[in-house]
Amino acid sequence: MADMKIGAYICKGCGIEERLDVKQLVTTAKRDGKAAVSKDHEFLCNADGVKMIQNDIDNDGVNRVVIVGCSRRAKTEAFNFEGVTLSRANIREGVIWVRPDNEESQETTQEMADDYVRMACAEAKAMKLPESSGEQPLTRRIMVVGGGITGLTAAIEAANTGYEVDLIEKSGALGGAVAGFYKRVPGKNGLQGPVDNDIAKLIAAVEGSSQIKVHLNSSIATTDGAPGRFSVTLEDGAAFTVGAIVQATGFKSYDMSLLTEFSPEAPDVIDQLTFEQRVKAANGAIKKADGSDAQNVVFVQCAGQRSEKPGHLSYCSGHCCNTSVKQAHYVKAAGGDATVIFTDLRTPGATGEDFYRSGQEAGVTFSKGCVSSVSAKGEVNYKDLILNEEITVNADIVVLATGMVPNSGPNPYLVLDRAQAKEDGKTELVATLDAEIAIQPASILNLQYRQGSDLPILRDGFNDSHFICFPYETRRTGIYAAGPIRRPMDIVQAVEDATGATLKAIQACENAALGRAAHPRSGDLSFPTFRKEGCTQCKRCTVECPFGAINEDDKGYPQYNEARCRRCGTCMGACPVRVISFENYSVETVGQQIKNVSIPEEFEEKPRILMLACENDAYPALDMAGMTHQEYSSFVRIIPVRCLGSVNTIWITDALNSGFDGIILAGCQKGDNYQCHFVKGSEMAHYRMSKIDDTLKQLNLEKERVATLEVAITDIQRLPAEINKMADTIKEIGMSPFKF
Amino acid sequence: MSDMNQNMLAKYRSSFLKEVEANVEEGHMVKMCMQCGVCSGSCPMQNHWDHPPQELFMMIRANKREEVLTSSSMWMCTSCYNCIARCPRGLPITHIMHGLATYAKRLGKVPEGQPTAKFAQKMWDNLKQKGRTNELKLGLALYFMNGFGEGVKKALSMQDVGLGMVKTGRLNPMELLGGHGIKDVAGLQKMLAKAEAIENQHIAEYKG
Numbered sequence: 001m002a003d004m005k006i007g008a009y010i011c012k013g014c015g016i017e018e019r020l021d022v023k024q025l026v027t028t029a030k031r032d033g034k035a036a037v038s039k040d041h042e043f044l045c046n047a048d049g050v051k052m053i054q055n056d057i058d059n060d061g062v063n064r065v066v067i068v069g070c071s072r073r074a075k076t077e078a079f080n081f082e083g084v085t086l087s088r089a090n091i092r093e094g095v096i097w098v099r100p101d102n103e104e105s106q107e108t109t110q111e112m113a114d115d116y117v118r119m120a121c122a123e124a125k126a127m128k129l130p131e132s133s134g135e136q137p138l139t140r141r142i143m144v145v146g147g148g149i150t151g152l153t154a155a156i157e158a159a160n161t162g163y164e165v166d167l168i169e170k171s172g173a174l175g176g177a178v179a180g181f182y183k184r185v186p187g188k189n190g191l192q193g194p195v196d197n198d199i200a201k202l203i204a205a206v207e208g209s210s211q212i213k214v215h216l217n218s219s220i221a222t223t224d225g226a227p228g229r230f231s232v233t234l235e236d237g238a239a240f241t242v243g244a245i246v247q248a249t250g251f252k253s254y255d256m257s258l259l260t261e262f263s264p265e266a267p268d269v270i271d272q273l274t275f276e277q278r279v280k281a282a283n284g285a286i287k288k289a290d291g292s293d294a295q296n297v298v299f300v301q302c303a304g305q306r307s308e309k310p311g312h313l314s315y316c317s318g319h320c321c322n323t324s325v326k327q328a329h330y331v332k333a334a335g336g337d338a339t340v341i342f343t344d345l346r347t348p349g350a351t352g353e354d355f356y357r358s359g360q361e362a363g364v365t366f367s368k369g370c371v372s373s374v375s376a377k378g379e380v381n382y383k384d385l386i387l388n389e390e391i392t393v394n395a396d397i398v399v400l401a402t403g404m405v406p407n408s409g410p411n412p413y414l415v416l417d418r419a420q421a422k423e424d425g426k427t428e429l430v431a432t433l434d435a436e437i438a439i440q441p442a443s444i445l446n447l448q449y450r451q452g453s454d455l456p457i458l459r460d461g462f463n464d465s466h467f468i469c470f471p472y473e474t475r476r477t478g479i480y481a482a483g484p485i486r487r488p489m490d491i492v493q494a495v496e497d498a499t500g501a502t503l504k505a506i507q508a509c510e511n512a513a514l515g516r517a518a519h520p521r522s523g524d525l526s527f528p529t530f531r532k533e534g535c536t537q538c539k540r541c542t543v544e545c546p547f548g549a550i551n552e553d554d555k556g557y558p559q560y561n562e563a564r565c566r567r568c569g570t571c572m573g574a575c576p577v578r579v580i581s582f583e584n585y586s587v588e589t590v591g592q593q594i595k596n597v598s599i600p601e602e603f604e605e606k607p608r609i610l611m612l613a614c615e616n617d618a619y620p621a622l623d624m625a626g627m628t629h630q631e632y633s634s635f636v637r638i639i640p641v642r643c644l645g646s647v648n649t650i651w652i653t654d655a656l657n658s659g660f661d662g663i664i665l666a667g668c669q670k671g672d673n674y675q676c677h678f679v680k681g682s683e684m685a686h687y688r689m690s691k692i693d694d695t696l697k698q699l700n701l702e703k704e705r706v707a708t709l710e711v712a713i714t715d716i717q718r719l720p721a722e723i724n725k726m727a728d729t730i731k732e733i734g735m736s737p738f739k740f
Numbered sequence: 741m742s743d744m745n746q747n748m749l750a751k752y753r754s755s756f757l758k759e760v761e762a763n764v765e766e767g768h769m770v771k772m773c774m775q776c777g778v779c780s781g782s783c784p785m786q787n788h789w790d791h792p793p794q795e796l797f798m799m800i801r802a803n804k805r806e807e808v809l810t811s812s813s814m815w816m817c818t819s820c821y822n823c824i825a826r827c828p829r830g831l832p833i834t835h836i837m838h839g840l841a842t843y844a845k846r847l848g849k850v851p852e853g854q855p856t857a858k859f860a861q862k863m864w865d866n867l868k869q870k871g872r873t874n875e876l877k878l879g880l881a882l883y884f885m886n887g888f889g890e891g892v893k894k895a896l897s898m899q900d901v902g903l904g905m906v907k908t909g910r911l912n913p914m915e916l917l918g919g920h921g922i923k924d925v926a927g928l929q930k931m932l933a934k935a936e937a938i939e940n941q942h943i944a945e946y947k948g
């Protein structure tokens with residue numbers, strides 16, 4: 001960019017002019033903000049206002065635009081200028097809407113607005129216009145791992161959009177678990193029994209597609225690179241390049257031999273998958289293991305599932321109630337008697353409800369009860385929960401509805417943790433980790449990443465992928481999880497998953513080619529770079545990046561892979577020597593904002609509170625607090641951050657040193673039920689802040705001055721309350737002694 | 741009557757549910773109950789009977805024939821229709837209740853001295869005579885249902901109500917002397933006789 005020229009534009013609309021001295025704001029931008037151009041306008045977001053700004057950009061060389069008016073989340077379409085940086089001073093949602101409209105508040109409200117003008121200009125000065133790195137070409141080819149119904153669907157969906165696919169299947173045939181099904185649970189509602197299994201059609205379509213290359217009996221030797229340029233080699237030596245990956249490696253049945261109370265060794269006590277195969281082999285007849293006809297079949301729901309007993313699965317696998325209804329239908333159709341013993345029958349949706357009813361219509365007996373034991377002879381003992389009595393029924397075959405166990409790869413962090421523990425000399429930890437590593441499954445992707453070979457796992461062995469907010473997304477950019485490796489599910493859900501994940505994979509290829517970020521900062525062109533001369537090879541950034549974006553070179557320097565990066569800034573927050581930055585977001589862009597808040601003298605009794613708010617949840621919540629006119633202290637100055645993980649502790653230390661009286665960090669929920677858009681960002685921030693006490697002690701400051709919060713986007717009342725609480729705390733413990 | 745019970749028992753040995761499906765009004769819907777318990781929770785009589793509908797349906801499915809047929813439950817149903825209005829599965833619960841009561845009566849399984857069963861019989865006998873219920877006679881019959889002494893006590897305690905009803909023309913003491921009926925009482929009685937014959941024939945079929 002040529003010489004920096006700041007243009008500050010102050011809006012008078014939306015009641016701003018009535019509440020604030022706009023002339024003064026214009027002066028502040030000019031005098032303190034060093035804006036070359038500083039203008040006000042009646043109505044900045046209308047065509048005339050936008051034209052005024054565009055005109056200054058075109059004819060007056062303005063290249064750093066500062067909009068003083070509404071929140072950065074409002075009017076984004078109007079304020080969208082090519083080739084310039086954009087900063088926003090939020091004096092609407094962040095000032096006039098949260099302050100009372102009266103004489104006595106006038107002065108502090110104006111001070112708030114003036115500070116936001118100074119801060120926005122300071123940010124403008126410190127940032128540059130990001131440009132695409134051009135690191136990746138457009139690769140219109142994806143790899144799908146797993147040839148079950150999820151993988152097959154993913155392959156077909158991708159091929160239908162014109163993409164090419166490499167489909168990797170470990171076994172010698174396509175179709176996965178579903179290929180062994182006699183019939184299927186219907187996918188649509190309407191009172192009907194099991195429907196035909198049409199997986200053969202899907203397999204034929206995949207095999208017949210010229211865009212899909214099927215690799216049977218194959219596994220992956222190495223996967224390297226980044227979205228747009230993943231290079232893959234298979235065990236048999238085949239090598240190819242793909243733009244993105246869909247992992248759909250499916251599930252296996254829970255090991256029923258662990259359920260000793262159910263006589264798992266008996267030939268006619270079997271799990272659902274085995275029963276299915278038996279019925280398919282006998283073409284619908286219901287046979288005991290010795291080949292004789294079976295009359296009575298009892299289905300035991302939740303066998304080793306939804307149970308906190310050690311070795312059991314704590315979760316519900318979602319499909320098994322419908323599967324038992326389906327299999328009970330087989331029994332009725334063959335003229336036998338079927339009893340389903342359940343504690344809660346879970347047949348979700350209208351489809352499930354209809355299917356349950358179809359089972360009842362067919363005469364399947366449903367008993368609400370809890371099975372305590374099954375004898376080898378097939379006596380099923382259970383407590384009837386409606387009649388409240390112990391009952392025994394005799395069955396020719398007992399089918400156990402055991403759960404789904406994901407076929408995910410090993411936990412990639414175990415090996416890294418072990419290396420660290422070894423370095424730290426923690427022999428006990430090394431031993432525990434060794435034991436855990438020994439029982440891990442073989443790697444699936446064999447990623448050549450600094451952070452391990454496979455997709456990270458959240459809990460119960462399932463690959464991390466947010467159930468509600470961002471399904472398919474994993475912690476490895478460009479690699480999407482679909483099907484039962486991310487949560488238990490049935491066929492309909494797996495097919496939907498495959499479709500969603502494939503579209504995500506295609507989007508990743510296209511974004512990578514343009515140098516743009518994927519979710520959640522989709523479209524962002526900025527990416528982190530580091531100043532090599534300053535780097536001490538401490539490895540904090542390579543360890544803490546939640547997305548495994550950074551590798552290390554031979555000398556231990558970080559190697560960024562822009563397309564793997566989500567632009568969270570966690571690395572920037574981690575770097576102790578502060579050499580990591582984005583063009584438009586850096587230690588400097590935020591640091592300068594903090595420095596440009598005017599700190600009144602101690603005797604004025606106007607404390608200053610710095611709030612660093614996550615732009616995904618906390619900042620929108622604050623905007624909504626403004627929209628609903630919740631009042632909060634005029635002493636706070638709020639700076640949105642990409643993620644709490646991007647907060648470098650230097651900002652905290654600097655703020656405390658320059659006289660701020662209190663600091664609030666507002667990020668998202670962390671842990672297993674995280675809401676953090678960058679998964680680990682908030683957690684890292686909390687970890688780092690747990691060590692801030694030392695700094696406070698050194699400065700001789702009370703630890704109440706710094707608060708780290710987990711908030712949700714719905715905390716519209718809570719956030720103002722937290723701000724006011726901090727203001728009260730400061731009143732109690734007194735002003736900071738660091739005002740100069 | 742007890743022959744019929746024996747025969748039914750033999751015919752549906754393994755499944756009382758099948759017996760109910762074949763012989764009880766709307767009995768084929770019993771299997772559709774999903775044991776949610778909404779009916780039991782909605783029933784105003786829930787605290788007053790042996791088994792609420794949900795449990796009764798489960799008992800049918802669990803082959804508890806004797807317990808179901810001799811239960812007082814279906815005799816306690818007030819036909820308020822709360823359960824039907826709320827059952828998510830659309831079971832005609834009230835009708836099944838009455839169907840079970842009728843079936844139990846057919847098999848001679850009504851519990852001895854069950855008051856609502858007794859009252860139902862009295863109401864039917866009363867209605868049959870003139871094609872209309874004679875409320876005065878029915879009321880008195882109800883008072884004296886449990887013996888003369890109690891009847892007098894009850895009648896005296898209700899004296900004021902009775903007089904009030906007479907005053908407002910709601911009760912006519914003359915009804916005690918015969919009372920008015922429908923136009924074609926003979927026709928009605930013929931119809932009822934026919935119905936009874938069909939019913940008897942129906943029962944005879946099972947007597948073997």
Ligand code: SF4
Pocket residue numbers: 528544545546547548549550564565566567568569570571572
């Ligand atoms: S910005 Fe986030 S995703 Fe990108 S390298 Fe840094 S820590 Fe990793």
Ligand code: SF4
Pocket residue numbers: 772773774775776777778779780793794797826827828829830831833
């Ligand atoms: S409300 Fe209907 S479905 Fe629920 S328990 Fe009663 S009869 Fe069964």
Ligand code: SF4
Pocket residue numbers: 779782783784785793816817818819820821822823824833834837
């Ligand atoms: S209709 Fe009968 S069973 Fe149903 S809620 Fe009313 S009293 Fe209870």
